[in-house]
Amino acid sequence: MSEALYQQALKALAEAAHGAGRLDDADARVRLDNPLCGDRITVHLRMAGGRVAAVAHETRGCLLCRAAASAIGRRAPGLTPAEIAAAAASAEAQMAAESPPAPAWPELEAFRPVRGHPSRRGCVSLPFQALRQALGDAGRRT
C-alpha cells in the first residue's frame, strides 16, 4: 500500500525539484500553508503575453507536496492560466476518479494512488492552489 503511494516515479519527481528556488523579478508571489501538517509553499510567478514566463517555488513539505511542486516547475512555463487550471483539475481527477481520463501532464499519473488516502489530497493540491492564486494576482496587476 505504502509502496504504491511512494512509487519510484513520485520520489524521483520530488527529488528532481524542478523549479525549486526564487524569482527576483516575479509578477506575483503567493505563500500557502497546509493547516493540517504545516507544509508551506511559496510560488513565484512571472507572466509574459498571457502565458507563464517563469515559475519557481520554495517548498517545505512531504513527498507528495514536493512532487506536485516539481511537476508544476517542469510543466507550467509556457502555459496559459486556462491550461494551468485544466492541469490542476486533472491532478484532482487523478486522485478522485476510479478511472480518470489521461492526465494533462504525464507526471500527474504518479498521484493516482492518492485516491486511497483522502487526507493526503491536500498535499498535492497545495502547490496548484498557490500557483492558481499567483495567476490571479498577476492577472489583476496587468
Next chain:
Amino acid sequence: MTGAAALRGQFPLFGKVPRPFHYLDSGATAQIHASALEAMQAFDTTARANVQRGTYPLAEAATGAFEAARGRVRRFLGAGPAEEVVFTAGATAALNLVARAFGETLAAGDEVVISVAEHHSNFLPWLQLRDRAGIVLRVLPVGADGRLDLAALERVVTARCRLLAVTHCSNVTGAVTDVEAIVAAARAVGARVLLDGAQAVQHGPVDVAALGVDFYAFSGHKAFGPTGVGVLWGRGELLAGLPPFMTGGGMVGEASLEGAEWLAPPARFEAGTPPVAAAVGLGAVLEWMGGLPWGGIRAREAALARRLLDGLAGFPGLRLLGPMDLECRAPLVSFELAGLHPHDIAQVLGDRGVAVRGGHHCARPLLAALGCDGATRASLALYNDEADVDALLEGLAAAVRILS
C-alpha cells in the same frame, strides 16, 4: 486484571477494528472505555431530560446524574466542593473560558505569562486577549530538551503578572512541568496559576490541592471519555469573582430588560444545555480510573517509553525531542528523522496499522523554538504494550526503506 491486554479488552474499539492495529495516538484522542459508553447509554435510555430545570421525576433523575458526574470529577481532581467543577465543551473551551472571564478582570498593562511550549489552545486565547485588552503577554522559554526554563521565571514573572498559564505536560515533548516552581513564582507576586492538563489526565488522577494551582483544564476525550465534554476546575472564591464567558439559559437568577443577575458557579459558566450525557460518561470513566493501580500502570508506561526511546535512538539521523529522563516526561515521544517528512512517515506507519500523528501538533511556537518543522509523535496509554512499540520501530524501518 490491570495488564495492558486486560485493560485493552475494556475498550470496545480494539475488538472491532481490523488488525494489526497499534494505537499510539492517545495524546490526540484516547480510546473510550466501556464504562463511559455504558453510562451514556444508561443515561440516554433511562434518565434523559434537561438538567436544572424540570421538576418531574425524569428531569430530577437527569439532574441527579449530571451532578453525580460533577462529584466524580471532583474526586478525580482531589478538589474541594463540587461547585468548583465547571463542565465545558473540552479543554479548549475551558482555557478560553479563563482567558475571557479572568481576562475581563485584567487591565491594560497587566501581564500574563505563558510558556513557549503551549498548545495553541493555551496560546491563542491569550494572544487574542493581548490584542483585545492591551495586556502584556510574556513567554517563558524552554531549554534544548523542551522543558520549561525555570531559571527564566525570575525575569519573566514581574510584579505586574496576574496569571501564569502553562501546560501540565507538553503534547510535543512530553515534558512534565515542575508545577511547584511555577506556583512559587506566581505566589511571590500574587499571581494565579492555570494548568492545561489535557496531556496529563490520561496518566492518572490529579491532585489540584497538592499542585496548589488555581485553575485546571482538561478534555474528556483524552481521559478515555467521550468527546464534546471537558472540565474547568477553579478555586471557588476565584470563580465567584469572575463574570460569565457565555450567557444564556440556566445561568441567571433574574433577567429583565434592565439587567441580569448571574447565578453562582458552576451554573454561571454553563450557559445553555450542557453536554449532559457526555458529562455522565466522563464521570463514569474517571471513577473507573480512580480505582486503577496507577503506580504499576505508570511504571509500565515509563518502561514502554524507555523501550521506544532506546529503539528510536538506533535510527541514523533521528532526533528525539524532549527530556530523556522519564522522571520528568510523560510516555509521549516525538521525533524527526532527517530527510523524511512526518506525514510520509505517519502514512507508512498507518498503512501498517500503527497509528501515530505527524505534523506541528498545534504547537508551532514550540517547534520553532526547537528548530523543528514538524515531528512524528507516538503517545502511549495504559492499553499499550511492547508489541505496539515494536510495531512502530519495525514500521519506521520500513518507512526509511520506502521513502528514501
